[in-house]
Amino acid sequence: MSGTSMYPRQRLKFAATINDEALGEDVAPDFEIQYIDIGNVDSSGTIHEIATYRFEAAPSRARRIVRDGDVIISTVRTYLQAIAPIASPSDNLIVSTGFAVIRPRTGALDAKFCRYVLREPTFLAEVEMRSTGISYPAINASEIGDIAIPYPPLPEQGVIADFIEAESNHIDALIAAKQRLLELLAEKRRAIVAEAVMRGLNPAAPLRPSGIDWLGDIPAHWEALDLKWVIASISSGVSVNATDQPVIGNEPGVLKTSAAIGGRFLPAENKAVWETEYERLACPVKAESIIVSRMNTPALVAESGYVETDYPNLFLPDRLWQVELNKNRAVPKFIAQVLSSHIVRSSLSEMATGTSASMKNLSQEDLLNFPVPLPPLAEQHEIVLHIAAETAKIDRLRAATEHSITLLKERRGALIAAAVTGQIDIPEAA
Incomplete structure (x- = not known):
């Protein structure tokens, strides 16, 4: 097949239908559905963590029916390029009304070709260009259908x-x-950190019981102290309205909870704050502090990250703590390594409470009273x-x-x- 010339283009609506089927209001309340929301589709087209609901408890946007060979395209936050093919779905698979469901027309568009042509750069750029809104850009289904796609002969x-x-x-x-x-590599890194902060650098050093079940023996000349004896202060910010976009230049931003993970502080994980909210911002990010996630999913609560330098334009939300250490008692980066070790984070996570299975909260008292090894x-x-x-x-x-x-x-x-x-x-x- 020659590639010496470009294929002609055809508007998508002539090659596929859009949003053919939806659940009605007459669905039985106890009907169980498998549900895909916008956040379950990543930019590579992979679908993650399909949720299960009874219809009466499902989100109101859980309405679009999908079939084998369909392709779903997010019509909101289109810059995320949440586009995914549907292959051999269960009979009860439903997607959010935030998706446009593209169904290739028989005899006009090959289903496998459809999943690839909807990721062609010109098509993606056109989707973003036609989207309206700054903080939450969106496009309607008719606009998507009007975009032209490369259209070679069906065979x-x-x-x-x-x-x-x-x-x-x-x-x-x-x-x-x-x-x-x-x-x-991550496993090896965790092992190096854990061995150093729990047992020290001298394998011949005499050991003694720490008195802490999860810690076991520690070098005999070390202490095992509650964090409250080495923490100088714990502070947090406030919840503010922000965009979905990171800050540009020195404009104020608020950290996402994903800014602290695996002992690393990720300043790029932030959102630009609405100008009307500037006066409410509190707790700028300081050098040599430790950011700790006090409220998150069970898998991420108590995640932490060490801050190397000041970020005066970045502020904490209410779900993150900024922990500052008494430097006469502890080296901030050492405590950061302790908190990021798998066994410590797991132990803190188990202490987190909450009525929701998807969101847990770590109390400040539990953090302050948590014992750590201290050379x-x-x-x-x-x-x-x-x-x-x-x-x-x-x-x-x-x-x-x-x-x-x-x-x-x-x-x-x-x-x-x-x-x-x-x-x-x-x-x-x-």
Whole structure:
């Protein structure tokens, strides 16, 4: 199949139907549905964590019916590119009305080709361009239907789709291998940190019982003290109205709860605050503090991150704490390493309470009364330096691996774009 010329384009509404089926109000209250919301679809087209509801308890937007071969496109926050194919769905799979359900017309659009052509860069750019709204850009279904897509003859669509699928599977296998490497690197990093902060650097040092079940023995010259003896202050911000976009330049922003995870502080995880809310902002991010998630899902509550430098334009929400240490008793980065260790975070998470299974709250009292191993101050400094040296090699390899994953995803995107538009030669099916 020659790739010397571009394929003609056809408006999507002539090749597919949109939003054909929806649940009515006569559905039995106890009818069980499997539900996909906007947040369950990522930018790569993967669907995560399908929820189960009885119809009477389901969100009011749980209405769109999907069938095998459909493609769902988020019509809100379109910059997230939440687009996913539907393959062999259960009879009770329902998606949010925040999706447009694209159904290829028989004899006009190949279903497999459809899943790829709706990720072609010109189509994606057109979706964003036609979206309206600044903080919550959205597009209606008729606008999506009016966008033109590359439209090769139907027999060629199937050949193109099979080619893309085969090439994408190869790329996805490489990505999966690299993601597994990232998991192994993370495990090794956690082991290095845990060994250093729980047992010290001298394997021959005599040990004694710590008196703490989860900690076990510690070096005999160490203490095991509640955090309240080394914490100077705990503060938090307030809940404010903000956009979905990160700050630009030095404009004020509020941190997302995802700003602290695995011992790392991620300042880019923020949202620009509405100008009318500026006066309500409190608790700017300070250097040598530890950000702790006091309220989150069971898997993420008590996550923490160490702050290296001041961020005067970034502020805490009410769901995050900023913990400052008494530097005469503890090295802030050492305590940060302790809090980020898997066994400590798990223990704190188990202490979190709440009536909701999806959201837990860690009390300040429980954090203050939580015991931690505490070496002499000079030894804390030595442990911090040791961890930095040992994990630097892992972090460099992690960064290189993450970069290679990004390049592979870009390669996959470029392949799809070139194939569906007719820019590359594709072997004819045997």
